[in-house]
Amino acid sequence: MFIENHFDELIIHYRSLWNNRVLVVEDNSEKTLLETIQKELKDENSHPRVRKGIHEKFYLAIKRINDSSLPEDIQSQLIAIHIKIMEELI
Numbered sequence: 001m002f003i004e005n006h007f008d009e010l011i012i013h014y015r016s017l018w019n020n021r022v023l024v025v026e027d028n029s030e031k032t033l034l035e036t037i038q039k040e041l042k043d044e045n046s047h048p049r050v051r052k053g054i055h056e057k058f059y060l061a062i063k064r065i066n067d068s069s070l071p072e073d074i075q076s077q078l079i080a081i082h083i084k085i086m087e088e089l090i
Contacts, residue, residue, distance in 0.1 A: 007033055010081075013074045017064055037061075037085050058086050 007029035014033060015023050025032045041058055043051040052060075065078050 010074065010077060013070050014078060016070070017068055034081070034085065037082055038089070041082070041085060041089060054086070054089060058082065 011023065011025065011029045011033045014036070015021070023032065023036060039045065040061060041054055043054075043057050046052070061082055062079055065075050065082070068075065070078070
């Protein structure tokens with residue numbers, strides 16, 4: 001779907017969507033980005049009592065990407081990754 005070294009660029013742009021969020025690449029940027037998006041959609045960074053549903057988190061993530069100042073091709077790629085992960089989760 002995507003070229004491996006392109007994930008290095010995508011992860012830099014993904015980081016720019018979030019203030020004060022550390023995103024450390026341990027293994028490789030592709031694995032880190034995919035796992036981070038999956039955790040985001042599952043709302044694993046929130047306390048269990050305030051977690052939102054996966055569909056709401058998906059909507060908010062897509063809105064955040066769409067409303068960002070990222071280049072359109074980067075937005076499209078990040079949205080495609082979110083869709084791919086969402087399809088795996090539901």
